[in-house]
Amino acid sequence: MELVFEIKGGDFTHAGKASSKIKKVLKQLNVDAKMIKRIVIAVYEAEVNVVAHAHNGVLRTIIGNDSIEVVIKDEGPGIENVEKAMEAGFSTASKAVREMGFGAGMGLPNIQKNADELEITSEINKGTMVRFKNYF
Amino acid sequence: MKISDIQKLTDARIVAGHSFSERNVKKAFSSDLMSDVLTLDEEDILLITGLANIQLLRTAEMADIHVVLLARNKKASPEMIQLAEENRIVLLETPFSIFRASGVLFSSGIQPLY
Numbered sequence: 001m002e003l004v005f006e007i008k009g010g011d012f013t014h015a016g017k018a019s020s021k022i023k024k025v026l027k028q029l030n031v032d033a034k035m036i037k038r039i040v041i042a043v044y045e046a047e048v049n050v051v052a053h054a055h056n057g058v059l060r061t062i063i064g065n066d067s068i069e070v071v072i073k074d075e076g077p078g079i080e081n082v083e084k085a086m087e088a089g090f091s092t093a094s095k096a097v098r099e100m101g102f103g104a105g106m107g108l109p110n111i112q113k114n115a116d117e118l119e120i121t122s123e124i125n126k127g128t129m130v131r132f133k134n135y136f
Numbered sequence: 137m138k139i140s141d142i143q144k145l146t147d148a149r150i151v152a153g154h155s156f157s158e159r160n161v162k163k164a165f166s167s168d169l170m171s172d173v174l175t176l177d178e179e180d181i182l183l184i185t186g187l188a189n190i191q192l193l194r195t196a197e198m199a200d201i202h203v204v205l206l207a208r209n210k211k212a213s214p215e216m217i218q219l220a221e222e223n224r225i226v227l228l229e230t231p232f233s234i235f236r237a238s239g240v241l242f243s244s245g246i247q248p249l250y
Contacts, residue, residue: 013215016194023198033179037200041174044198048191101170101187101195110175 007057019044038114079122146230153226170195193219
């Protein structure tokens, strides 16, 4: 099953819609609750990242019998140093993002914690691609 | 502790999820930082917060948190109430500060996460 969602940069009202839908689908498929939580937290963190940093993005997920793959591609400023961005506490988030309860430099490390496989590629002033996979 | 007891101890008002007020909660976490809440490994806890926005409810939804207490008279918006109802989350508003609400509930037996 493939699901596709568009994410708008700066649109905090709708951040979480993709994760919410994916959570409902995984529940219907009777995936273990702890695994669902890991997956949807990673998806949600990725969604918030697009809303917080990029102009727009597309989230695509393929749900198979024993795994889920999520790919988030955005158009935006990109990440200058992916390794640095993976460090807990490193953040370039704006004040507005911090006021929403995010931007503490915990998003990418938390995606890593919750994903079985993670790949991040980024190009300055073009955008970022985050791909992760979890096995049920 | 029952949510209805949490309500009494903190002079709170339930604004969403009324029908789940007899649910039990053992542990709580107080934070305005949703990123921090998203790193918790436990579920079914009480979240005490001063952050009243739609992302609070999204965070609770993803983190499997079913009770949220808004401190210091922060008001839930209609959108927040709707999202809480959709996800069977009990949302309460208390006039107490985060410190006071946490203190009262801690001394009444609610346990910390860390």
